Amino acid sequence: MKKHPSEILDGLEQHLLNLSIEAESPLKCYEESILYLYQIIQDLKSDIVSHDFVTQKDEIHFFKNVKPQFVSKLIYFNALYQIESEKSLLFGKKLNKFYKRQLHLLHLFLEENKEFYNYTNSGGTHLDVFYYCRNKFNIRLKLDASLIDSDPLFTTSHGLKKAQLMANEELKTHFKSQLIADNESDFIPLEMQGSTLLKWTATKAELIELIHALHATGVFNFGAATIKLIAEVFEELFGLSPGDVYGGLDGMKNRKGDPAFFLIKLKNGFLRKLGFNI
Numbered sequence: 001m002k003k004h005p006s007e008i009l010d011g012l013e014q015h016l017l018n019l020s021i022e023a024e025s026p027l028k029c030y031e032e033s034i035l036y037l038y039q040i041i042q043d044l045k046s047d048i049v050s051h052d053f054v055t056q057k058d059e060i061h062f063f064k065n066v067k068p069q070f071v072s073k074l075i076y077f078n079a080l081y082q083i084e085s086e087k088s089l090l091f092g093k094k095l096n097k098f099y100k101r102q103l104h105l106l107h108l109f110l111e112e113n114k115e116f117y118n119y120t121n122s123g124g125t126h127l128d129v130f131y132y133c134r135n136k137f138n139i140r141l142k143l144d145a146s147l148i149d150s151d152p153l154f155t156t157s158h159g160l161k162k163a164q165l166m167a168n169e170e171l172k173t174h175f176k177s178q179l180i181a182d183n184e185s186d187f188i189p190l191e192m193q194g195s196t197l198l199k200w201t202a203t204k205a206e207l208i209e210l211i212h213a214l215h216a217t218g219v220f221n222f223g224a225a226t227i228k229l230i231a232e233v234f235e236e237l238f239g240l241s242p243g244d245v246y247g248g249l250d251g252m253k254n255r256k257g258d259p260a261f262f263l264i265k266l267k268n269g270f271l272r273k274l275g276f277n278i
Contacts, residue, residue: 020033048062072165136156202262
């Protein structure tokens with residue numbers, strides 16, 4: 001690996017955002033993100049196996065704070081890929097039920113690992129040697145089953161479990177944002193109660209594309225509204241920051257397919273609503 005892990009971490013979110021902008025669909029975005037993260041982890045593994053740590057403190061830091069950040073993202077995008085495929089035929093209350101089930105599964109995992117979750121969240125360090133050093137596991141500390149079939153040079157007893165907890169936090173936020181409000185109040189996520197019932201549930205890349213399209217056609221303030229202003233209004237309206245809208249434009253130019261796939265998606269959806277066969 002040519003770059004230090006900290007350098008890759010610094011640019012990780014932006015690179016993943018660029019992948020989402022350039023991808024032709026959410027599924028393609030998740031697929032490319034999985035491949036990208038998998039290759040990073042394999043490169044990290046090669047480095048760790050061939051160059052050992054200078055101190056035990058360095059080893060704990062890597063398996064506690066560095067590797068889980070990459071693995072958690074891989075788990076996150078892999079889950080989104082599987083879910084995106086499964087939910088394609090679900091709508092309305094059935095889709096809500098699907099997401100509620102996913103949230104329940106996350107809750108069960110948390111309950112099963114509450115002791116380790118509390119240790120992690122409280123900033124505990126007294127068990128780090130057992131949790132984050134290779135070949136130092138303690139069978140009394142509820143070992144992960146994956147330890148049975150893993151590379152002892154690149155695996156610790158609780159590294160994967162920490163990555164799963166990190167991924168679950170992101171997944172929980174994603175699932176809650178996908179819940180659709182209906183006549184029953186328990187279908188409304190807590191973060192939406194008392195605020196807006198409109199939640200942007202398409203991708204950030206699609207939001208950025210829409211913002212640029214609206215700016216390019218001059219539909220606000222007789223064309224005088226800036227990209228920055230439009231992005232801020234959307235953020236306030238939907239409670240979602242579009243991120244780097246300027247950098248997003250370059251990503252759209254480099255798309256393999258049509259650079260305006262979301263606008264075409266909107267057009268086709270509208271034509272179907274009018275009764276045209278698309």
